Amino acid sequence: MKTINIIGAGNVVYHLLQALNKSSQYKIQNIAVRSLEKALDFIPEELIVTNINQLKKTDITLISVTDNAIEQISDNIPYKDSLVVHTSGTTALEILNDKNRRGVFYPLQTFSKNKEISFKEVPLCLEAENENDLNDLKKLADELSENVYELSSQQRKSLHVAAVFVSNFVNHMYYIGNEICMANNIPFNILKPLIKETANKINYLSPEEAQTGPAVRFDTKTTDAHEAFLINETYKEIYKLITKSIQKNV
Amino acid sequence: MKTINIIGAGNVVYHLLQALNKSSQYKIQNIAVRSLEKALDFIPEELIVTNINQLKKTDITLISVTDNAIEQISDNIPYKDSLVVHTSGTTALEILNDKNRRGVFYPLQTFSKNKEISFKEVPLCLEAENENDLNDLKKLADELSENVYELSSQQRKSLHVAAVFVSNFVNHMYYIGNEICMANNIPFNILKPLIKETANKINYLSPEEAQTGPAVRFDTKTTDAHEAFLINETYKEIYKLITKSIQKNV
Numbered sequence: 001m002k003t004i005n006i007i008g009a010g011n012v013v014y015h016l017l018q019a020l021n022k023s024s025q026y027k028i029q030n031i032a033v034r035s036l037e038k039a040l041d042f043i044p045e046e047l048i049v050t051n052i053n054q055l056k057k058t059d060i061t062l063i064s065v066t067d068n069a070i071e072q073i074s075d076n077i078p079y080k081d082s083l084v085v086h087t088s089g090t091t092a093l094e095i096l097n098d099k100n101r102r103g104v105f106y107p108l109q110t111f112s113k114n115k116e117i118s119f120k121e122v123p124l125c126l127e128a129e130n131e132n133d134l135n136d137l138k139k140l141a142d143e144l145s146e147n148v149y150e151l152s153s154q155q156r157k158s159l160h161v162a163a164v165f166v167s168n169f170v171n172h173m174y175y176i177g178n179e180i181c182m183a184n185n186i187p188f189n190i191l192k193p194l195i196k197e198t199a200n201k202i203n204y205l206s207p208e209e210a211q212t213g214p215a216v217r218f219d220t221k222t223t224d225a226h227e228a229f230l231i232n233e234t235y236k237e238i239y240k241l242i243t244k245s246i247q248k249n250v
Numbered sequence: 251m252k253t254i255n256i257i258g259a260g261n262v263v264y265h266l267l268q269a270l271n272k273s274s275q276y277k278i279q280n281i282a283v284r285s286l287e288k289a290l291d292f293i294p295e296e297l298i299v300t301n302i303n304q305l306k307k308t309d310i311t312l313i314s315v316t317d318n319a320i321e322q323i324s325d326n327i328p329y330k331d332s333l334v335v336h337t338s339g340t341t342a343l344e345i346l347n348d349k350n351r352r353g354v355f356y357p358l359q360t361f362s363k364n365k366e367i368s369f370k371e372v373p374l375c376l377e378a379e380n381e382n383d384l385n386d387l388k389k390l391a392d393e394l395s396e397n398v399y400e401l402s403s404q405q406r407k408s409l410h411v412a413a414v415f416v417s418n419f420v421n422h423m424y425y426i427g428n429e430i431c432m433a434n435n436i437p438f439n440i441l442k443p444l445i446k447e448t449a450n451k452i453n454y455l456s457p458e459e460a461q462t463g464p465a466v467r468f469d470t471k472t473t474d475a476h477e478a479f480l481i482n483e484t485y486k487e488i489y490k491l492i493t494k495s496i497q498k499n500v
Binding site for chain 2: 011066067068090108109110111112114115117121122123125147149151154155157158159160161162163164165166167168169170171172173174175176177178180181183184185186190191192193194195196197198199200201202203204205206207208209210211212213214215216217219221222225226229230234235237238239241242244245246248249
């Protein structure tokens with residue numbers, strides 16, 4: 001049985017805990033949090049410490065905090081010569097303090113506390129400085145997920161940019177669709193089968209093959225009408241720019 | 251048993267035929283197509299006519315052709331005083347020739363010939379000039395789908411703009427994500443669980459609640475790094491504009 005410390009109490013930790021609780025191979029030793037109150041919502045009290053200095057050495061330490069805080073927190077870990085990893089998509093491995101052996105354990109998924117997910121399907125992207133540590137991370141990752149990848153810092157960084165497009169920006173497209181519906185007294189539900197099928201299609205067709213709509217057909221009568229329809233200047237700009245980009249790639 | 255003529259042989263007709271074939275209430279009388287060869291791939295030869303003048307009067311005529319051709323084709327229908335509808339999201343009912351009674355039968359879905367769909371889930375948006383015809387369209391729609399809506403031309407037009415955002419533009423975000431992956435030797439598959447969950451989330455959270463990522467967190471360190479990473483000028487512009495738009499709505 002290996003032991004794990006976690007630092008942080010955000011959405012990633014919430015879902016990671018649920019997955020780790022099912023494991024008989026790994027035991028959580030402690031979880032260091034900033035705010036006791038917030039953490040008590042989902043972390044057993046006996047695991048919580050509110051000062052990072054209270055953490056005792058473990059096999060693996062997972063830092064899951066906002067990107068800007070990773071460096072300082074890794075500096076403040078009160079032990080050395082142990083495996084310490086962060087869970088960030090954008091942060092280089094090297095930002096971690098080298099008093100510990102360094103690695104990355106990046107779960108590529110959109111986590112919200114109020115929405116359960118199947119952790120088994122979450123791609124876990126791993127990086128470590130040496131083969132032994134990479135193997136240890138692989139064992140942990142294989143215990144939690146069926147999609148485990150080894151990626152370099154550079155690959156992980158580019159993957160994160162891609163993820164912003166296919167998830168954060170996609171959600172903003174839903175947001176704009178919802179705004180348009182509300183302004184015209186149309187239930188957003190009417191769009192849900194289309195949203196579902198658009199995402200599902202990508203399992204059968206490449207994004208290039210799957211592209212439909214007035215832009216790819218160069219149906220300027222329709223795209224002009226849509227641009228004229230959009231009163232919100234930012235949405236109009238987005239419409240024009242993405243239409244142009246679709247047409248560039250035909 | 252009611253009879254139906256169809257004009258067109260595109261993706262919508264392909265999927266509509268499969269749904270209509272399951273019905274015992276409706277019978278396809280004829281399908282008018284431009285190119286016999288293309289149509290033979292999925293339309294029984296005995297139904298096909300290649301000249302619109304060969305069409306005989308039916309209960310309902312469905313025009314499913316490119317938006318620009320709807321008006322002329324409705325002019326050329328060789329009968330009158332029958333119910334004629336188009337399947338376009340953007341075209342007003344009034345564009346149809348008023349020698350026939352006019353309506354709209356708009357299936358809100360992204361159709362590709364090589365990708366089967368469940369027509370029962372496709373929202374069908376109806377419009378007609380009189381109550382009787384609307385009822386007839388409702389009966390047909392209820393036979394084919396569980397999601398039937400009555401929308402005005404103005405509502406349908408705005409819905410189509412919303413659909414472009416949540417489907418066509420979303421697919422272009424997948425396209426860009428795929429491009430970034432390919433350029434960095436990362437399998438696109440790694441993004442698929444994220445794509446699936448992003449679409450699925452919308453069934454539990456509003457797009458506003460579901461928004462995650464560096465933009466909504468105003469994490470400028472990350473968004474600046476992403477902008478610098480993007481070499482393609484159009485993708486960089488898209489990144490900046492959508493980031494700005496997400497932040498405007500926080």
